[in-house]
Amino acid sequence: MTISVQPVLGSAAARLNPVAKMAAVLIQTLALLTSIDWVSAAVAVSLNLILFAWAGLSWAEFWKRTFPVWLAGLLAGLTTSLYGRVSGQTYLDIWFIHVSDGSIALGLATSLRVLAIGLPGVVLFATTDPTDLADGLAQILRLPARFVLGGLAGVRLVGLFLDDWRQLSLARRARGVADTGNWLDRLKRFAGQAFALFVLSIRRGSKLATAMEAKGFGSSSVRTWARPSQLRRGDLLIVVLAVAVAAAAIASAVAAGTWVFLLRNT
Template sequence: MSMMTPEIRPSAIARVNPVAKLAVALLISCALMLSIDWVSAATALLLEAVLLAWCGLNARQFWLRTAPVWIAAPFGMLTTVLYGQDSGAVLWGAGLVTITEGSVALGLAIGLRVLAIGIPGIVLLATTDPTDLADGLAQVVRLPARFVLGALAGLRLVGMFIDDWHSLALARRARGVGDGGGLRGRARRFAGLAFALLVLSVRRGSKLATAMEARGFGSDEPRSWARESVFGRRDVVVVALGLTIAAAAISAAVLAGTWRFVLA
């Protein structure tokens, strides 16, 4: 079962090697983590928005998948504005809470950074098949096959865990278990479901490990791959675009005088 749903239409980004997508996400993330300023984050976010037209997601899919990022960014910004490091003129103060020009600029930088780092990662993951990613990591990056295949098997079980959670909830409700109301009842019901899912996951993981071992997935012998993962010119162009976005973000911040190296 692919992580790409059938509603996602084929796109230029979907045909790119997953290793190239991963490299782009890492390049942009590393560049934005070198400094905490709003100019570099805003520049990266603006350039990323231009490229989102080729991601293959329609407007509804895009907003649904990136909703957690859009929710987290304002909360991170608000927390930093209220409790971040004070500098510059005081704009408002009440007790232990003080809002200054520096804390506002820092909050804006944090919020934009969350968006600039989170949105590309979610969009690229939505257009990536887990098997293709495993093929790329093993054949292009040359990671150990045992590690890659184990991670792929675990990732494939995520969807099953969600189905198991719903099945366990329905089964417990049919038996009248955990129907207590109130906050305490919901907490006990959640704890019971979580423990049951943990036990089920351990059992299924043990069976999966035994089955994979029996089929030779744990062998140290060089293995063949059903699908060849090729890192071509299109993938090089995509990585170059990611490098360009990272360089443009840093350059814009340096030219604007807002660049603050975090390790300085």
């Protein structure tokens, strides 16, 4: 599966300020981290899936970009179900594996919470241009320009690294080093190609750093920005929606009696 790193632009979500998107994701994350119940996470996931229809991603693009989050949620829930806290009726007890009512409930809550926290971040930042993000961080949050520009340059290089990996694969196949043999041979070829990409990335990073320094990006003087970054009504709307989703998730869990404030036990 080829994972795209290019932002999906042109939608309503793409026109929102990246700082407002970060605030929306942070609000939901902080709200969901206060408890580990499954009701609040399920409500947050359901509401977010409805809102994702306006993000501008097709279903194929949505599944392709969020596949790692779904996989991480599944693995986290499975691991917690096998090795989580034992309570209630026990269904399986072999060595370190203990499957019970408590571990299954905790595994479900963990899986849903990974999805509730991870999906909004992936979807919102899939519609964010890195340059717009850098403008927002520097002009609205007032982060240091050297840090922002360095991060922007690094993000821009990710797509080039993917292209370099494909070119290295084609070059090795042209020399007769194809993807054949047993798993050990494949692992050796992967390690050799990864080391070649690592060396290439260091060289490219050094050249880029020298070029940026020569063009004055490392100056300590006050920097001007070509594109102003401002917060608009739509940015306020997405923050309000994030607060509403977080409040609905917490209220649903409290009404269902599953809400457990984590700091209460610390």
